[in-house]
Amino acid sequence: MTAYGLDGSRAEPAISVRGLAKRYGEIEAVRGVDFEVAPGEIFGFLGPNGAGKSTTINMLCTLVRPTGGSARVGGHDVVRGRDDVRRNIGLVFQDTTLDDYLTGEQNLRFHAELYGLPRAVAADRMRQVLEMVGLWERRSSLVGTFSGGMKRRLEIARGLMHSPRVLFLDEPTVGLDPQTRASIWTYIMDLRRREDITIFLTTHYMEEAEHCDRIAIIDQGQIVVLDTPEALKASVGKDRVQLHTSDDEAAIRSLRSRFDIDAGMHEGAVTFAVASGEQFVPKLFAELDVPIQAVSVARPSLDDVFMSYTGSTIRDAEASSVDHLRQFVRAHRRGR
């Protein structure tokens, strides 16, 4: 697999987690997870609600104390070096944590002061992050007048104010419409290109997990599988290739004799399954003796991946985890 590090000098992983666990009374919310995130990587936690994503993120950002295992973030232990971790991370939570009665600028200034940023650079930095999320013009408006998408963008800007080494995004696009969701992702990708930053995010949207360098699928408090989206999809099965040719019968015969592939007619096209279809297509053009008019390669989706590793679709898992979640919330409240 590819190395994601910037260079050899920063060999230490941005996040490293060993046997991390959290138990609320009877309920094991997170049951011993292990993983490492390299500097500069976009790492995603994918799983249904109640799978333990938020509990894990809360442990990593020192809001919840682990009951087992250990975790290091930005080179510091989340329990022993709590303040050091906090100085090096930025957070964007699932629920908004802005003050609606302050302006965007006031919210950011509050953050800068709370983090003790040098005043001389804080103003320039504020302008930079606000421009990046396209809110510089709206900086003097009360946050209460912002739309959901604008609030989320402002929170991303605020999370970046103090140049964190690791940015945590807990469900950064939940509750937003598809268009806004796409624009948030534009900002995230832009951010990764511009800033020297590692991004750890959780999501339960399959299509968003595709943006990550690597994904850990988490279900019932455990990591089921961890790999790049491509590798995960490849592990599930083959791509589906569909061909339109001038002579479909001949094409099917030729596929069998030259590539040992069983093809059939589906949806009016010559259809077959093959591992890494994109690499196969050039060979096909070179060696198939029938002229090809059109070709399409459909990759397996992460939905297929989730399904094959957990035995249920993410929606089914969500439905069943609602009971789990209720139980969990009750236990959590009792614990207080």
Add this chain to the structure above:
Amino acid sequence: MTASTSTTTPDVIRVRVPERSLRQDLRAVNIVLRRELIRFWSDRTRMISSLAQPVLFLFVLGTGLSSLMSGGTAGVDLRTFMFPGVLAMSVMFTALFSAASIVWDREFGFLREMLVAPVSRSAIVVGKCLGGAVVATFQGAVILVLAGLAGVPYAPTLMLVLLGELLLLSFTLTAFGVMMAARIKNMQSFFAIVQMALMPMFFLSGALFPLSGLPSWLGALTRINPLTYAVDPMREAVFGHLDVGADAARMLNTGVTWFGWRVPTALELAMVAAIGVVMLGIAIAQFRRTE
């Protein structure tokens, strides 16, 4: 898709978060306090609505009752007598409203923004208490402007003494509220409990009637009420600037006595301060414990 981060744009401004220090904590106290002020200024409705109640007590209740009690006040306007109590009342509501904002911040998530910052929790709690105290004192100052209408002279020393005493009371009340807010997680219960504590405290503080000659059970209750020790110094200050007969002073400005010993003003103020500090300590301890 390897190491696309290696092309970091050179013009990105990088800031460094300094190590935790006293200076950082003081900056945190300051910004938490300033946020309280900004929010107070922008919330005119709150400002006006918290003025309504004291004004009502002073001018409606005070005027109405004075016709009834004209014999009992030895020539002193009942409103003059009630003025210190009404001052206490005006800061009471504002201070507790400020403390309630912690519950509000928790419900609306902003508390989390503060709790994950690399500053000590005590800085946040102290900032909150000072913010509440300043805002409430300001509210009290507005009532202080009305002093003349209640027959209280605008002597500069009197105004300053009253302001100082209001600040102290506001601080202690906010600390009390913040201590409660650390435990109570929703707005409705917070106000239910505060309301339950507030009214008896107010009635038993000597804000509306002199503490002398009360039945012994009532006398005992007024003496264990912390607010009593904040109202009495203010009345003491007001009567010090009034030109009234010895009879009136004896009847209305009785002070607080413990088994016949009149508690000195300094001790009363020290007690209010001490209670405030203890509550602040408890509040800090509670916020340190929360995850």
